[in-house]
Amino acid sequence: MKLLQVPEFDIQSVKGFLADDEGEGLYQLALTASQMGPCLEVGSYCGKSTVYLGAACQQQGQTLFAVDHHRGSEEHQLGEEYHDPELYDGQAQKMDSFRTFRDTLQRARLEYTVVPVVAPSAVAARHWATPLALVFIDGGHALETALADYRSWAAHVIPGGLLLIHDIFPDPADGGQAPYDIYKLALASGLFEALPTINTLGVLRRIA
Template identity: 45%
Template sequence: MSSPVSSVDHALAVADAAKGFLPADEAEALRAAARSAPAGVWLEIGTYCGKSTVHLGTVAREVGARLVTVDHHRGSEENQPGWEWHDASLVDPHAGRIDTLPFLRRTLLDAGVEDVVDVVVGTTQSVARWWATPLSFLFLDGNHTEDVAQHDYAGFARHVVPGGVLAVHDVFPDPRDGGQPPWHVVQRAVSSGAFVEVSVHGSLRVLRRTDRPVT
């Protein structure tokens, strides 16, 4: 039987090999951010093929948390045909559309984290309508259009408990480096007083919830 250390090493190797966009230093910082959060229910917005899901899942098992990950699995705008980040291997020939769900299932199985991850297939607009569970950790890495990024913050950040952690990916203050919506989310979170920024690692921002309301 594999030792816990070798099992974690194997899971992280699977995560590294999975399709997705998460540099090694940001992945390490994401795990550290999750490890600093209270145990409870954790929520990831934007699953893709499961790279960050595995990183979070390994820590969830370590601390006794439960990870829920939400994605419609049809790809964001930049993943569609004709866009820069389109990957033809993700297209389901039967539907003629991107379908990352089978890749996620394989990633979770190969990494051995299926038992600590609950997969929700749906849009954040749909899920936010019924989500009511308090969160001790929230990772926002979904659609990066302004409307959806702001919706995801408004819909889910209000469920983060005081002392809980909010991590936001692909944050670029300089528009020459990348899109601005995640940066606007961070600005909104901090300026409201509901969150304070605790660390910056590349494009990953880590914030902690105060006792002030999310606005």
């Protein structure tokens, strides 16, 4: 699927953990949702999901806010399973995906569509007042972090808008449970209804 009018850009060149069908799902869902207002993602990493969401927003003349502190989740840190040496800032002795993220936006020509918000999720949300047509949560997978992301952003989704949660694994043998826990929390709130899941991408629509 060709997302952008940028012949030299290849989505597969962007580091990330998003399956192709999930990315295409993000694009299609955002294409519809962004007709109602701006969209926001929590957890940009190097920008793979940002390109899918941003391309849809760009088509609709809309804005995507991309919230990430760019210091990586627990599993990205030095010595951990998903640590990437190319994203490690030796001088600061910290992981830093922001430089790569900015390069992705430049290559995809999305710099006038995507607004990077470089801050922890809860800090970015502290004084947030903009209603959102779509929120995509794909930040840290520790329960405390996932809960903070849900509590910070779900309330900003407008009626008819979408709440998307990545890495939904109903069976604990398949993966961590924090994203699934906040998915269930959203359903239990009575504010959201479930739409068909796309691979591990949970899709919820706000109904109240």
